Amino acid sequence: MTESDDGFLEWRPDVDPEFDEKACPALGIPVRAIRGWAQYTPYGEPTGPRRVNEQYTPGPVWRGFPVPTTDAEKLLSYLGANWISRAEFVQALLDCEVLVPTPAGEPLVRSMPGGREVIAYSSSAKVPGRYPHRLRTTVRELLAGRPSTGLTLDPGTGLVRSLTAAELGDVAPGERRTAVAEPAPEAGPEVAEALPALVAEFGVEPPDLLERHLRYAVSQARDHHFELSPEDCVRYLRGFAWQHRNGVRRRAGQDPEWPADLGANGLIAHVDEAARPRPVPWTSGKFSAFGTPAARFAWHRIVGAYVGFAIGDSLGSGDALGGLTRHLLFHTDIVLRGLPPVPTGEVPGALPDPDPLGWLAVATRRAGPAPDGVSALLATALAATPASAVAIDGVDGEQYAKDVARALTGGEPEVADGVELLIALFQALLTRDTFALPVHLRLREIGGDLATEVLALREDRDADDVTQLESIGDGRDVRSVLGRALFAAAKRGHDPEAAITLAARSGPVAGAITGALVGARLGVPGLPRVAGLPDLGLLDDVASDVFWYFNRNGLQTETAEHARWERRYPSGRFTPKPKGPDLRSRLRGSLLAGAIGDALGAKTEFDSIDRIREIAGPAGITDFIPAYGGIGRITDDTQMTLFTLEALIRAHAQQRRTGSSDVVHSLQLAYQRWLHTQGVAWDRARGPQSEVEAPDGWLVTHQELFSRRAPGLTCFGELEAYGRSGVRGTIERPVNNSKGCGGVMRVAPIAVWSDDLAEVFRLGAESAALTHGHPSGYLSSGCFAVVVHELLHGKSLLDAVATACAELVQHPDHEEQSAALDAALALAEQGPPTPEKLESLGQGNVGETALSMSVYVALTTTDADSALLAAVNHSGDSDSTGSVCGNLVGAMYGEEALRKSWLEQLELHDVIVGLADDALTEFGPDAPGDDRWFARYPVD
Numbered sequence: 001m002t003e004s005d006d007g008f009l010e011w012r013p014d015v016d017p018e019f020d021e022k023a024c025p026a027l028g029i030p031v032r033a034i035r036g037w038a039q040y041t042p043y044g045e046p047t048g049p050r051r052v053n054e055q056y057t058p059g060p061v062w063r064g065f066p067v068p069t070t071d072a073e074k075l076l077s078y079l080g081a082n083w084i085s086r087a088e089f090v091q092a093l094l095d096c097e098v099l100v101p102t103p104a105g106e107p108l109v110r111s112m113p114g115g116r117e118v119i120a121y122s123s124s125a126k127v128p129g130r131y132p133h134r135l136r137t138t139v140r141e142l143l144a145g146r147p148s149t150g151l152t153l154d155p156g157t158g159l160v161r162s163l164t165a166a167e168l169g170d171v172a173p174g175e176r177r178t179a180v181a182e183p184a185p186e187a188g189p190e191v192a193e194a195l196p197a198l199v200a201e202f203g204v205e206p207p208d209l210l211e212r213h214l215r216y217a218v219s220q221a222r223d224h225h226f227e228l229s230p231e232d233c234v235r236y237l238r239g240f241a242w243q244h245r246n247g248v249r250r251r252a253g254q255d256p257e258w259p260a261d262l263g264a265n266g267l268i269a270h271v272d273e274a275a276r277p278r279p280v281p282w283t284s285g286k287f288s289a290f291g292t293p294a295a296r297f298a299w300h301r302i303v304g305a306y307v308g309f310a311i312g313d314s315l316g317s318g319d320a321l322g323g324l325t326r327h328l329l330f331h332t333d334i335v336l337r338g339l340p341p342v343p344t345g346e347v348p349g350a351l352p353d354p355d356p357l358g359w360l361a362v363a364t365r366r367a368g369p370a371p372d373g374v375s376a377l378l379a380t381a382l383a384a385t386p387a388s389a390v391a392i393d394g395v396d397g398e399q400y401a402k403d404v405a406r407a408l409t410g411g412e413p414e415v416a417d418g419v420e421l422l423i424a425l426f427q428a429l430l431t432r433d434t435f436a437l438p439v440h441l442r443l444r445e446i447g448g449d450l451a452t453e454v455l456a457l458r459e460d461r462d463a464d465d466v467t468q469l470e471s472i473g474d475g476r477d478v479r480s481v482l483g484r485a486l487f488a489a490a491k492r493g494h495d496p497e498a499a500i501t502l503a504a505r506s507g508p509v510a511g512a513i514t515g516a517l518v519g520a521r522l523g524v525p526g527l528p529r530v531a532g533l534p535d536l537g538l539l540d541d542v543a544s545d546v547f548w549y550f551n552r553n554g555l556q557t558e559t560a561e562h563a564r565w566e567r568r569y570p571s572g573r574f575t576p577k578p579k580g581p582d583l584r585s586r587l588r589g590s591l592l593a594g595a596i597g598d599a600l601g602a603k604t605e606f607d608s609i610d611r612i613r614e615i616a617g618p619a620g621i622t623d624f625i626p627a628y629g630g631i632g633r634i635t636d637d638t639q640m641t642l643f644t645l646e647a648l649i650r651a652h653a654q655q656r657r658t659g660s661s662d663v664v665h666s667l668q669l670a671y672q673r674w675l676h677t678q679g680v681a682w683d684r685a686r687g688p689q690s691e692v693e694a695p696d697g698w699l700v701t702h703q704e705l706f707s708r709r710a711p712g713l714t715c716f717g718e719l720e721a722y723g724r725s726g727v728r729g730t731i732e733r734p735v736n737n738s739k740g741c742g743g744v745m746r747v748a749p750i751a752v753w754s755d756d757l758a759e760v761f762r763l764g765a766e767s768a769a770l771t772h773g774h775p776s777g778y779l780s781s782g783c784f785a786v787v788v789h790e791l792l793h794g795k796s797l798l799d800a801v802a803t804a805c806a807e808l809v810q811h812p813d814h815e816e817q818s819a820a821l822d823a824a825l826a827l828a829e830q831g832p833p834t835p836e837k838l839e840s841l842g843q844g845n846v847g848e849t850a851l852s853m854s855v856y857v858a859l860t861t862t863d864a865d866s867a868l869l870a871a872v873n874h875s876g877d878s879d880s881t882g883s884v885c886g887n888l889v890g891a892m893y894g895e896e897a898l899r900k901s902w903l904e905q906l907e908l909h910d911v912i913v914g915l916a917d918d919a920l921t922e923f924g925p926d927a928p929g930d931d932r933w934f935a936r937y938p939v940d
Helices: 071-080 086-093 139-143 189-202 209-223 230-251 299-317 323-338 359-363 374-389 397-409 413-429 439-446 449-459 465-470 478-492 496-504 508-522 536-551 559-568 583-601 609-616 636-658 663-677 713-725 748-752 757-769 775-792 797-808 815-828 835-839 847-859 864-872 878-893 900-905 909-922 931-936
Strands: 002-004 007-015 034-040 046-052 097-101 109-112 115-120 133-138 149-153 161-163 180-183 267-271 277-281
Touching: 007 046, 071 086, 071 097, 097 115, 097 139, 109 149, 115 139, 133 139, 139 149, 189 209, 189 230, 209 230, 230 267, 230 277, 267 536, 277 536, 299 323, 299 374, 299 413, 299 496, 299 508, 299 536, 323 359, 323 374, 323 397, 323 508, 323 536, 323 797, 374 397, 374 413, 374 478, 374 508, 374 536, 397 413, 413 439, 413 478, 413 508, 439 449, 439 478, 439 508, 449 478, 465 478, 465 496, 478 496, 478 508, 496 508, 583 636, 583 748, 583 775, 583 864, 583 878, 583 900, 583 909, 636 663, 636 748, 636 878, 636 909, 636 931, 663 713, 663 757, 748 757, 748 775, 748 878, 748 909, 757 775, 757 797, 775 797, 775 815, 775 847, 775 878, 797 815, 797 847, 815 847, 835 847, 847 864, 847 878, 864 878
Parallel strands: 115 149
Antiparallel strands: 002 007, 007 034, 034 046, 097 133, 109 115, 133 180, 149 161, 267 277
16 A cells, blocks of 8 residues: 555556466465556546566466466466466465376376376366266365375376475375266266267167267367367267268168258268268367378368468458458369379479369359459468478478479469468478467567567557557568468467457458468367358368378378369369460450350340251351351441440540540440441431531441441430430439340450459449449449459459459349359359250340350350350340350450351451450550541540
8 A cells, every 4th residue: 555645545466367366266366477556546446557567477378378278277377377386386286176087997097207196187178088987176185195196287288297296295184085076078968868869860770879989089089189068079979870871871772861951960061072062070170080190280270270261361351251262272272183192292393273163163153252462372371381291201391382382373482481481380380289389489480570570569468459460561562461460360369369350450361361370270169250151161171181181191092082082183184274365365355255156146146945956957056157148247246345445445545645534425425336337327326415527436437337237226225315315324313224235245345444343343334324224234234344354364254253243242233133143153063054054044135144144154164165155055145145255255265265267257357356456555555645546546
């Protein structure tokens, strides 16, 4: 107490919240656990002044000890943190409860050089599975009447403490009390009641099968130092009973039957090589149902790293399954397919590309978009690290993992150092040792400038986490993204929820890396939000494959497993694919393939598939069919697409020339020029706001465009209306309620307008809204423009669709288009397209189905030829689906992938190529500024 003018004030200790006074009341508060003292009034109100305790040391969990769950574990951690002395530890431990194995009905005692020692454990999870019978008692009761007997606490755990008889002294004179026999959780009343009920419900034979498998499960979990709770046991038993019942059904030639709610029945959905759900009993991430042989890395830590990665990605991206997690799984697939069946220590010159039709692509089709930026390549560290477990004479495992990572990243120099640092960290954290040192201690071992910066920030434990996080760079470049992830894991790794949430503030990459680091140390049971992961089974499945492949040095087992592995990770796809087409090839390809698809479907628009087969033969359309007086003739779809691209070039050139432009106005005037080519006099087509005496520019000089090719009535009518009123349609002021495909069919070129995806979506939608007022008429167009943009920049179609969907859902009334794309993605799981499957999505005559049908075809074919033909062989708007699908596959495969005979016969081929090249010139770094160019693309 100290006196002041205001009366008596009291200095109260500020005790580290890690210290639990109830765990050892006889000790009092150790001075080293007091952070300082704060001044209070007699009424308990703080006055402000504080004193710092120079003797304070941070708590055990902050230092990196596991979070204690029992009083005995707390005492062990206090001793490890130097909060209490060994003598204080012994004195307090005497009245703590411990668990004592009783294999023969008596406590387990072993003879040591210094005398006899009783074996005890500080928590149930630490008791080895071979000891199902144990006593719960205090150390005082245990040693009463056992003179000259010491104690070994937690042997085999890495944190063992041996106390000699001399240290313990005469702890309990007099009569020894009787300890309480405590059954292991698997032998408790809940499990004892559930076992016979499950045997009866599922008809399990032999009746003791469930009990035997439970003993195995408990033993495996304890090998990983996890305890199966009674709830875990009953859940696993129910899942195993389902699996057993369906095994019996299969052997009897019957199809399996699974419950609708897998989780409530102890099951989790793994995924088979056909991307179908494969229910298996859920082990809670505490053990592998297939056992875990001696290996360098721990199974539960590898699974924890993958699951933690997905949690952090989801928090950072807002997607249930983040696009970065999808890429991690793809990189893992590449490693498992690209390395030889038994690792040799050599990395192939090139690893295979992700399989766009593989089971992983289908299983992750609903993932969000992957983040842009080279920092996303940091994810390859987790995919490559397990490679360092290979046990091959003369092979440096860490270097092998780095070589694999280098192959995955293409040797990207900006990310190389970060990936190597993460590989070193993951190697340390994935250990089979009982106790994995925390990230901050591993960083201290690894060293380096970034580690030093992160550790310095961590030392200021009272500083605001977010402020410290945001002081590490701008969160965009590789170094700052990695630094933020490491900081969150180092400072808050003892609180997984706080660590991952903190890192996710910087986005999915930082969140995912922190989640993986925390998960690698703690396993799935130590992670938050696990129950909310919709793809938990997939992550568990792939991570387990990684464990088995590298930790057994390849698949040196029975032939049946080799066969299954080959179906899952087919080595036949090892031949590396050539580098993809460049932007010029992709843009030309998109426009040319769109025109080819348009021409292929021109003759049979809205004919039934039976009628198409009558016209073209039993196989349907396999080549151009004469239409509009010739071969390879295009329709209004391609005509309007060309005028769209011309408008973009003119608007961009005008912006350069005058400093201002209205691209939507340019689009409107371009469509009015198209209207003139359809036979409408210019003075009626141009609109009252235009003073141009005649349609100008280069494109309209091509007489082949002056031909009516079944123009859409909606487009034609609304453009005529604009010619009269000069009032253009907008999203806010729709001109009608039409959702016809006339909007989406013409907007592919808008992909080149900007690298801002929101701007591309907006312009695609506004372009369509000039003539189509229904949300599905213009949102489909915005979505399509984003997909093409991503394809032009080398993204996969699935990634492109995911990115577009992320933009789509930001807009009101997106549900119809979103549902149509979901249906297309789901149908893609059923394999190659057929007319019947395609028609189940619609006819392609409205925006949402024209896009979804085209996406479905492009996803389920492997080349431009087959995609273009599949897109026009159906009973619907075949030229529009052919055109839209062509825009997609042309951007995917490039100009070189298109059939030469089609290119040679295609109407306006040279005009299309010339316009594409002009667009690249205008939007490139060296756009022309001469009069000739501005005459070719004049100001609107």
